[in-house]
Amino acid sequence: xxxxxxxxxxxxxxxxxxxxxxxxxxxxxxxxxxxxxxxxxxxxxxxxxxxxxxxxxxxxxxxxxxxxxxxxxxxxxxxxxxxxxxxxxxxxxxxxxxxxxxxxxxxxxxxxxxxxxxxxxxxxxxxxxxxxxxxxxxxxxxxxxxxxxxxxxxxxxxxxxxxxxxxxxxxxxxxxxxxxxxxxxxxxxxxxxxxxxxxxxxxxxxxxxxxxxxxxxxxxxxxxxxxxxxxxxxxxxxxxxxxxxxxxxxxxxxxxxxxxxxxxxxxxxxxxxxxxxxxxxxxxxxxxxxxxxxxxxxxxxxxxxxxxxxxxxxxxxxxxxxxxxxxxxxxxxxxxxxxxxxxxxxxxxxxxxxxxxxxxxxxxxxxxxxxxxxxxxxxxxxxxxxxxxxxxxxxxxxxxxxxxxxxxxxxxxxxxxxxxxxxxxxxxxxxxxxxxxxxxxxxxxxxxxxxx
Amino acid sequence: xxxxxxxxxxxxxxxxxxxxxxxxxxxxxxxxxxxxxxxxxxxxxxxxxxxxxxxxxxxxxxxxxxxxxxxxxxxxxxxxxxxxxxxxxxxxxxxxxxxxxxxxxxxxxxxxxxxxxxxxxxxxxxxxxxxxxxxxxxxxxxxxxxxxxxxxxxxxxxxxxxxxxxxxxxxxxxxxxxxxxxxxxxxxxxxxxxxxxxxxxxxxxxxxxxxxxxxxxxxxxxxxxxxxxxxxxxxxxxxxxxxxxxxxxxxxxxxxxxxxxxxxxxxxxxxxxxxxxxxxxxxxxxxxxxxxxx
Numbered sequence: 233x234x235x236x237x238x239x240x241x242x243x244x245x246x247x248x249x250x251x252x253x254x255x256x257x258x259x260x261x262x263x264x265x266x267x268x269x270x271x272x273x274x275x276x277x278x279x280x281x282x283x284x285x286x287x288x289x290x291x292x293x294x295x296x297x298x299x300x301x302x303x304x305x306x307x308x309x310x311x312x313x314x315x316x317x318x319x320x321x322x323x324x325x326x327x328x329x330x331x332x333x334x335x336x337x338x339x340x341x342x343x344x345x346x347x348x349x350x351x352x353x354x355x356x357x358x359x360x361x362x363x364x365x366x367x368x369x370x371x372x373x374x375x376x377x378x379x380x381x382x383x384x385x386x387x388x389x390x391x392x393x394x395x396x397x398x399x400x401x402x403x404x405x406x407x408x409x410x411x412x413x414x415x416x417x418x419x420x421x422x423x424x425x426x427x428x429x430x431x432x433x434x435x436x437x438x439x440x441x442x443x444x445x446x447x448x449x450x451x452x453x454x455x456x457x458x459x460x461x462x463x464x465x466x467x468x469x470x471x472x473x474x475x476x477x478x479x480x481x482x483x484x485x486x487x488x489x490x491x492x493x494x495x496x497x498x499x500x501x502x503x504x505x506x507x508x509x510x511x512x513x514x515x516x517x518x519x520x521x522x523x524x525x526x527x528x529x530x531x532x533x534x535x536x537x538x539x540x541x542x543x544x545x546x547x548x549x550x551x552x553x554x555x556x557x558x559x560x561x562x563x564x565x566x567x568x569x570x571x572x573x574x575x576x577x578x579x580x581x582x583x584x585x586x587x588x589x590x591x592x593x594x595x596x597x598x599x600x601x602x603x604x605x606x607x608x609x610x611x612x613x614x615x616x617x618x619x620x621x622x623x624x625x626x627x628x629x630x631x632x633x634x635x636x637x638x639x640x641x642x643x644x645x646x647x648x649x650x651x652x653x654x655x656x657x658x659x660x661x662x663x664x665x666x667x668x669x670x671x672x673x674x675x676x677x678x679x680x681x682x683x684x
Numbered sequence: 685x686x687x688x689x690x691x692x693x694x695x696x697x698x699x700x701x702x703x704x705x706x707x708x709x710x711x712x713x714x715x716x717x718x719x720x721x722x723x724x725x726x727x728x729x730x731x732x733x734x735x736x737x738x739x740x741x742x743x744x745x746x747x748x749x750x751x752x753x754x755x756x757x758x759x760x761x762x763x764x765x766x767x768x769x770x771x772x773x774x775x776x777x778x779x780x781x782x783x784x785x786x787x788x789x790x791x792x793x794x795x796x797x798x799x800x801x802x803x804x805x806x807x808x809x810x811x812x813x814x815x816x817x818x819x820x821x822x823x824x825x826x827x828x829x830x831x832x833x834x835x836x837x838x839x840x841x842x843x844x845x846x847x848x849x850x851x852x853x854x855x856x857x858x859x860x861x862x863x864x865x866x867x868x869x870x871x872x873x874x875x876x877x878x879x880x881x882x883x884x885x886x887x888x889x890x891x892x893x894x895x896x897x898x899x900x901x902x903x904x905x906x907x908x909x910x911x912x913x914x915x916x917x918x919x920x921x922x923x924x925x926x927x928x929x930x931x932x933x934x935x936x937x938x939x940x941x942x943x944x945x946x947x948x949x950x951x952x953x954x955x956x957x958x959x960x961x962x963x964x965x966x967x968x969x970x971x972x973x974x975x976x977x978x
Contacts, residue, residue: 265969269891334948364946397894398936661895
C-alpha cells in the first residue's frame, strides 16, 4: 500500500527490461545467494581458566594449554596468541566483553574456572561463547581427581570441537601402535599405547616377540593383534587394563589381519591354508567360527562397515591386489577399486562415519594413502610417499571419521639404519598433515574409539 | 485507486507486448552483456582485495559500533554482579569418570552441586579480590595486540594458501553464478550486478564454512537479514530452525553463515546507500555445494 507510484513503475520497467517473470517473489527483499566461502581455521581465544588459589591457577593455565593445542592440531581452529588478549582474569568470569574479543578477531571464546572442592576433587567449568552473536554456545562443569586434568582438558576440547563443527570430537582418545627400535635387519617391535597427543606413553609388550597390526576394540579396553609367539603367527587379544594376552581360537594354520566387529563382539581375520587365505569371523562369546570367503585366491585385510552389514577386503582374484566389498555374512564380492594403470590397493578401512573407505595404494613405485566412496567412486589421494624407497601405509580412522592416521617410513641406509618411521595425521580434505610425536619409531597405528 | 489499476493494466499489456516482440533480442543482449560484466566484476574484485591493506582500521570501527550497546549493560552489570549470574546459562553438571585404568568407580553425585556451586561462585567472586594477581597494564596489552596483529596475525599465514587453492575455479564460479535465474532476479531488486557481486564476494570472504563435514554439500542455509542504512547488519536470523534443532552438522553450517554476516571484517557491507530501500531487508542463501565438487 505504501509502495509509491514511482517505485511501482521502476520495478515494472525492470521486469520488462529483464524479460523475466517471477511470480510470488517479494520485490521488497533483496535475495543474494552465496555459493563460495573460505575454508580457514576458526580463530578462537582460549583463555587461562580462572582459579582463586595458586594451585588452581596452575591447573587453569595447563588445561587451557592442552585445549588450545588439541584444537590447533585439528587444523580447524587457530587459537589466538594469549599475548593479544585484552580481557583476562576474573572479569571474564562475570561476562566477556565481546567488543574486546572482536577487536582481536576472535570468533569464539573459551573461558573457564577451576576450583578444588572440599573433598579434594577438581571442578572444571567452561563456557564457549560465540563472539559475534554474543551468546553462550555451550557450558559444562566436570568433576574429577586432579591427576585426571589432562583427560578433562581433552573432553572439553572435544565439546568445543563438537559444538562448532557439528562433528564428534576425537581428542579424548588413544593410539596403539608398533614401537620400533634397532636397525631394520634386527628390528625390535613392541606394542605401545599413548594419548592422541603423544602423552602418557607406555609400552605394552617387552619386544621379545614380534607383534604386528594392533587394532582397538570399539567397546572394551582390548586390542587384537598378530603375535609370533613361539614363531607361530596367530591372532591374539590383549587386555590393556590387566595386561593379559590370550590366543584367539585354536586354528591349525596361521591367522592374521584381525579386526573387531563394530559391536566389539566378534573378530574378523584371515587364515592361510595351502597357499590360499580366506576370511573368517569369530564370535568372541561362543567362539564360533564362520568362513566368509571361499575363493582360491588370497583374501585378506577385512574391515567392517560401521553398521556391521558389510565388509571390505583385499583380494588378488582379478590377478592383482584390489579392494572388494561383500555382505558380512559372505556371498558375492564386488570389486570397488579401479585405479590408474596397474595400481594395487591394500589395507582398506571403512570409515566410522560410513561414507569413505581409506586404503593404501601402490602405484608406479609410489605408495599413497587415499579414500574412496564405498562404491569405489570419488577416489582421492590424501598423502603419498615423497621419494623412492619411502613408504606410506596403514590408515586408521579417528572415531569421528574425519581424520586419518597412517605411518610414513623413510628409506634406511645400506646398514639398515636411519630413516625415520613415524605416525602422521591428515584431514580427509587432504589438508593439515601433522606428525604425531612418538618417543621411538612408530608404525601400524590404530586409533581408539572415543573414551567413555 | 482506479488510476493505479489502469496503470497496472497498461504496464501488464506493455510487458506482454514487449515480451512477445522484444524478448528474444533482450535475451541476446543479456547474454552478450553477461560475459562483459563478468570481466568488470573480476576487476572489481581485484580492486577490492587491495583495500585489505586499508582494512585494518576498518574492523575496529564497525566493531565499536555494535559494541556500545552490549558494553553498556555489561558495565552496569558489573556493579550489581548478582543479575548477570542467573542470566548466563547455567552449565550442565557433568561428573567425569576418571580414566578406566586409573579408577573405575563411578561418581554420580553432581545433583546437589548445581545449587551450591553457583552460590560458592558468587560469594567467592565477590568479597575477596585481594588474591587477584596484578593485571597487566591494559593499554600496553592493547598496543601489543595491535602490534601483533600488524606483524604476524596467525590467520594471515593460512590465507595465501587458501587463496591459491580457490582462485582458479573462482572465475568459473562467477560465470556460473551469473547465469543462474536467481542472478537475474537480483537485478530486479534494483541493484546492479556489480553491486550485488561486491556484497556477495564480501560475504564469501567472511564465510568460513566447516569443510569436510558429512553431507556438507547438501546443506542450504537461509538467513534473513535486516540492515542499517550505514551498511551494518541490524539483525540476522537463521530461517532453518527446525533443521538446526536436530542436525548438529547443519547447525554448525548455519552458524558459520551467521558468523559471516556478523563478522566485523565484513561490515559495513558495500551496498549503495541511495538504494537502501532495496536492501534494508535481505535474504541470503548460503549454498556450499559448489565448494565441494569432490
